Amino acid sequence: MMKKFNLWPGLIISIFIALIVLISSAIRLDQVDKSDIVLRNAGITFLIAISCWITNHYILGATWIRGKAQKTGLALVACASVAIVILYPLREMHTENFPMMSLRGLPQDRKLMMMAFRGLMVGGLEYFVSFYLQLVTDSQNSRIENERLKQENLEARLSLLKQQVNPHFLFNSLSTLRTIAADAPTKQYVMQLANVYRYLLGNEQEHLTSLEKELEFARSYIYILQERFERALCVAIELPETSLSHRIPPFCLQILVENAVKHNIVSVEAPLSIRIYIESEMLCVENNVLPRMSVEESTGKGLNNIKERYQLLSNQEIEIISTSACFIVKLPLLK
Known part of the structure; x- marks a missing residue:
């Protein structure tokens, strides 16, 4: 240049x-x-x-x-x-x-x-x-x-300190709520929500995490979604034990699941199916396409976030396959 x-x-x-x-x-x-x-x-x-x-x-x-x-x-x-x-x-x-x-x-x-x-x-x-x-x-x-x-570093540190106050307060409140909840379903829901916040707080500074930890976080997040959508959301996780030691950037699974729910119809009449599996050393997240009739314009921040982190951390590209029937994102598994 x-x-x-x-x-x-x-x-x-x-x-x-x-x-x-x-x-x-x-x-x-x-x-x-x-x-x-x-x-x-x-x-x-x-x-x-x-x-x-x-x-x-x-x-x-x-x-x-x-x-x-x-x-x-x-x-x-x-x-x-x-x-x-x-x-x-x-x-x-x-x-x-x-x-x-x-x-x-x-x-x-x-x-x-x-x-x-x-x-x-x-x-x-x-x-x-x-x-x-x-x-x-x-x-x-x-x-x-x-x-x-x-200046940017100072502003980022101040912003991070401010952001830590509310999540920690909410996490502590959830722990208290789980203790005083009377019925088992409520305890289970609060526990899964607490797991989500625990993972968010514990990995916000990490660049990579094991697929095993990411999967535990994703299961808690999916549990909360399924409590909301019930039979309208079907998630199949097909990951072999040998793949769990690989690493990926944190929150990738949660972002992809969230995107699938955000951009598709989720109803009992037309269930949204999400499948998580391994193919050719790639972690794949696939969902059927049920486009909403009215949906807010996508900014693409979630996918762009994942793309940029993979480029910075491993100089590898993620793969995106979009057809009228399905939408697939493939993430490279890192050593």
């Missing part, structure tokens, strides 16, 4: 170099009728300088060139080449009074060396100016980015 091009420093430096050439040439000039040669020499120098600035800026910002030494070497060679391209058509220009342009009568190799030397002088100076300006800019951007990250 190329950095934003800034031409103004290059124009200023190029004008400065051209003025130096103009003044030094004018001092040597003792005949007024040769003033056009002085101006032409300064103009050519300006053209070389601005061309070298553009070339240096491109090379410094090129991500395909690795290493500072490679960039420096390539920049100097490129500037020498730029000078040759500009000066070679003017190699016979009559400028006896100006040694840097006195190329008439010189052997071909000497002419090329003189041209390249001029490009190296101008381009080298501009390269190190460009390099210094880039260091200053990168340093400023780095300080700004560090301050932004510190």
